[in-house]
Amino acid sequence: xxxxxxxxxxxxxxxxxxxxxxxxxxxxxxxxxxxxxxxxxxxxxxxxxxxxxxxxxxxxxxxxxxxxxxxxxxxxxxxxxxxxxxxxxxxxxxxxxxxxxxxxxxxxxxxxxxxxxxxxxxxxxxxxxxxxxxxxxxxxxxxxxxxxxxxxxxxxxxxxxxxxxxxxxxxxxxxxxxxxxxxxxxxxxxxxxxxxxxxxxxxxxxxxxxxxxxxxxxxxxxxxxxxxxxxxxxxxxxxxxxxxxxxxxxxxxxxxxxxxxxxxxxxxxxxxx
Amino acid sequence: xxxxxxxxxxxxxxxxxxxxxxxxxxxxxxxxxxxxxxxxxxxxxxxxxxxxxxxxxxxxxxxxxxxxxxxxxxxxxxxxxxxxxxxxxxxxxxxxxxxxxxxxxxxxxxxxxxxxxxxxxxxxxxxxxxxxxxxxxxxxxxxxxxxxxxxxxxxxxxxxxxxxxxxxxxxxxxxxxxxxxxxxxxxxxxxxxxxxxxxxxxxxxxxxxx
Numbered sequence: 001x002x003x004x005x006x007x008x009x010x011x012x013x014x015x016x017x018x019x020x021x022x023x024x025x026x027x028x029x030x031x032x033x034x035x036x037x038x039x040x041x042x043x044x045x046x047x048x049x050x051x052x053x054x055x056x057x058x059x060x061x062x063x064x065x066x067x068x069x070x071x072x073x074x075x076x077x078x079x080x081x082x083x084x085x086x087x088x089x090x091x092x093x094x095x096x097x098x099x100x101x102x103x104x105x106x107x108x109x110x111x112x113x114x115x116x117x118x119x120x121x122x123x124x125x126x127x128x129x130x131x132x133x134x135x136x137x138x139x140x141x142x143x144x145x146x147x148x149x150x151x152x153x154x155x156x157x158x159x160x161x162x163x164x165x166x167x168x169x170x171x172x173x174x175x176x177x178x179x180x181x182x183x184x185x186x187x188x189x190x191x192x193x194x195x196x197x198x199x200x201x202x203x204x205x206x207x208x209x210x211x212x213x214x215x216x217x218x219x220x221x222x223x224x225x226x227x228x229x230x231x232x233x234x235x236x237x238x239x240x241x242x243x244x245x246x247x248x249x250x251x252x253x254x255x256x257x258x259x260x261x262x263x264x265x266x267x268x269x270x271x272x273x
Numbered sequence: 274x275x276x277x278x279x280x281x282x283x284x285x286x287x288x289x290x291x292x293x294x295x296x297x298x299x300x301x302x303x304x305x306x307x308x309x310x311x312x313x314x315x316x317x318x319x320x321x322x323x324x325x326x327x328x329x330x331x332x333x334x335x336x337x338x339x340x341x342x343x344x345x346x347x348x349x350x351x352x353x354x355x356x357x358x359x360x361x362x363x364x365x366x367x368x369x370x371x372x373x374x375x376x377x378x379x380x381x382x383x384x385x386x387x388x389x390x391x392x393x394x395x396x397x398x399x400x401x402x403x404x405x406x407x408x409x410x411x412x413x414x415x416x417x418x419x420x421x422x423x424x425x426x427x428x429x430x431x432x433x434x435x436x437x438x439x440x441x442x443x444x445x446x447x448x449x450x451x452x453x454x455x456x457x458x459x460x461x462x463x464x465x466x467x468x469x470x471x472x473x474x475x476x477x478x479x480x481x482x483x
Contacts, residue, residue: 074392100393101394107388109383109385111383112389115408128395
């Protein structure tokens, strides 16, 4: 069993927390007989690598293959060809349950269990992993504080008694519960109002720097990408267009990148720089 | 009007038929739940089962109830005269609402919740017991309620194949052209149906409000 903080220590291969896609193709399977044998291609020849401790943002329009890429990493999907490696091991060689419990997963709709209290929601993966109850309780309290929710006030509540921003905080706490070395975040702040979103973004930025986890963060918002990413990978129509640090991203000359940069308001670019 | 006269003069017999009726319905519902809920779950796991199972349940539902009892009499093992045949018929009749609601309930669980659960590394079994079943219990129970209320009514026909129950009074009363005797069967049957409906809706609401 892995406790908080010991993931880094039991690192043998030097590949822990590393995510790598090598020549990954993903196409939808034609589900109708007589349909084209090859379905729509969602990812074409995608290769990228996220190093331990970095926040790699996958930026792109809707349908560019960002979410598909995330789902290939925790094996909610399997590549049609090519391979996805987590901790230096192909996802198809992992037991999917073990793999997913090493990866925190946060989605835009949050997906809290409405019939569980906040405490049970956050403590779910530790509970599945068979932690003793007092250790789960202590961990839940620690995490709720970490995401800025007072445990005494929130632990016993149900998700529907929380605001959208509070729910998303719980979603982040839940993903961190078993201290996974990797976090996958699929537009986690996309459904929040602008003020709450900004608040959570800046808190998350500080949190990410402190936690030292490998984070893959999907967004279509170039501001969010620039704010949170240590590197930004731009996807378009299932292909990787470019990977840049935020600064290089602003200066990059690829037309697809420029399109995104031009979505920033006048002066905003200089403000970020 | 002395509609209760017959009931008041024969309380022991009315009670006996009521209990017989209740037993028929209770056993049939227990069987239908034991078969229907797993089938409904299976439908959510294997789309290919969808047509054959729901199709079969639908066809059974369209057979007039009296005919279904009749059809079963010559069938070996389950058939014959008596309560066993009646229970089989009632069970078959109750399957459709239970299967359909189990399927609808589980398919209706918020996809975000299901995706989060899978993404967090829940096994299929954990998903079912910790997420899908608790969240669809209200809908499943609504199916059980509908099936129970139908069963209480349909079970009156069981008397036609010698299975006893409150239908005894109804058939007897029709033959005797005696409304009091008919009502001695119809009133307790209606009360049973209302009781089943009220108590199961109460359970449904309790589960839904959790």
